[in-house]
Amino acid sequence: EDKVVQSPLSLVVHEGDTVTLNCSYEVTNFRSLLWYKQEKKAPTFLFMLTSSGIEKKSGRLSSILDKKELFSILNITATQTGDSAVYLCAPIYNQGGKLIFGQGTELSVKP
Amino acid sequence: ETGVTQTPRHLVMGMTNKKSLKCEQHLGHNAMYWYKQSAKKPLELMFVYSLEERVENNSVPSRFSPECPNSSHLFLHLHTLQPEDSALYLCASSQYIDRRDGYTFGSGTRLTVV
Numbered sequence: 001e002d003k004v005v006q007s008p009l010s011l012v013v014h015e016g017d018t019v020t021l022n023c024s025y026e027v028t029n030f031r032s033l034l035w036y037k038q039e040k041k042a043p044t045f046l047f048m049l050t051s052s053g054i055e056k057k058s059g060r061l062s063s064i065l066d067k068k069e070l071f072s073i074l075n076i077t078a079t080q081t082g083d084s085a086v087y088l089c090a091p092i093y094n095q096g097g098k099l100i101f102g103q104g105t106e107l108s109v110k111p
Numbered sequence: 112e113t114g115v116t117q118t119p120r121h122l123v124m125g126m127t128n129k130k131s132l133k134c135e136q137h138l139g140h141n142a143m144y145w146y147k148q149s150a151k152k153p154l155e156l157m158f159v160y161s162l163e164e165r166v167e168n169n170s171v172p173s174r175f176s177p178e179c180p181n182s183s184h185l186f187l188h189l190h191t192l193q194p195e196d197s198a199l200y201l202c203a204s205s206q207y208i209d210r211r212d213g214y215t216f217g218s219g220t221r222l223t224v225v
Contacts, residue, residue, distance in 0.1 A: 004153070034213050041199065041219040042115075043154075048213050088154070092210055099210050101154040 002027045006089055006102035014110050017079050021105045023089035024071040031094040033072050035063055038086040038104070046074070046087075079109045114138045117202050117217035124192065125225055132187040132220045134202030140215070142208045143185040145177060148199040148219070160185060161208040192224045 007022045023033070032050040036043035047056045049065035049072055056063050060079075065072045076083055086104040093099070115136045124130050136143065145157040159167035160179040174196075176188040185202055199221050203214040 032211070036216075041221075042201070042216045043214075045213050045215070090154075099156070099214075103151070103153045 002100060004089065004091060004100055004102035006087075006105050008105060009103065010106040010108070012108045012110065013079055015080055017109075018075065018077045019079060019107060021074040021076075021087050021107070022071060023073070023102055025089075025091045025102075026070060027091045027093060027100070029094040030067070030070075030091055032092045033065055034090045034092065034099070035072070035074050036088040036090070038088055039084075043088055076107075079107075081109050081111055083107060084109045115202055115204055115215050115217035117200075117220050119220055120218065121221045121223075123223045123225060124189070126192060126194070128192075129188070129190040131189065132200055132202075132222075134185040134187075134217055136183055136202075136204040136215070136217075138204060138206075138215060140204035140206050141182060142205045142210075143179060143182075144203040144205075144214070145185065145187050146201040146203060148201055150198075154201070157187075159208070166208065189222075192222075194224050197222055197224045 004025045032048055034048050035046040037046055047063045052065055052067040060077045063074045086106045088101050088104045090099050090101045118133045142161045144159050147155045156169050157171045158177045163179045174191050178186040199219045201219045202217040205214050206212050
């Protein structure tokens with residue numbers, strides 16, 4: 001059965017800390033993996049990762065995919081209170097574009 | 112606003128009521144989706160529409176009835192819901208049905224069934 005496991009489920013840090021969020025997956029016919037940030041309601045797109053070992057960066061956020069070990073990580077450096085959110089990862093299947101979401105990691109950044 | 116608009120933002124309904132959720136996108140996307148997000152659970156895909164045609168229905172109870180009159184609008188008609196249907200209902204759209212470009216999500220409707 002295909003599954004997506006995110007860890008940790010929740011995390012509390014202080015401003016300035018660096019965090020690493022994990023997403024491991026077991027998906028047949030994998031194509032890509034998406035990361036989203038969900039604050040109040042609408043998940044907002046962060047990254048799409050398709051190739052192994054190529055880091056994608058956006059400001060203080062970066063992400064990388066390992067297709068051999070079947071996981072991805074999302075790094076946030078110098079965290080700010082505005083980074084507090086639930087971070088979702090979602091692998092996409094190659095055929096039909098089926099997509100399944102992990103449970104999410106709830107990040108709380110304290111001042 | 113993300114380009115996908117959902118109304119209402121909040122909805123409280125009794126189990127015998129009939130209500131509808133509305134989703135509208137002006138991104139020129141060809142596919143639209145309904146997701147359910149319950150507390151502490153992963154997002155669950157409910158329905159997928161591509162060019163106004165339903166292409167996926169993930170074992171959703173018949174008390175949820177989707178409608179897609181055109182490629183910009185998607186509705187979710189609700190009737191005789193149960194308290195466990197209380198959740199955040201998210202609409203999303205994508206340019207391609209194979210989601211190669213990911214989703215754009217709406218802000219969701221927070222539904223409470225009493």
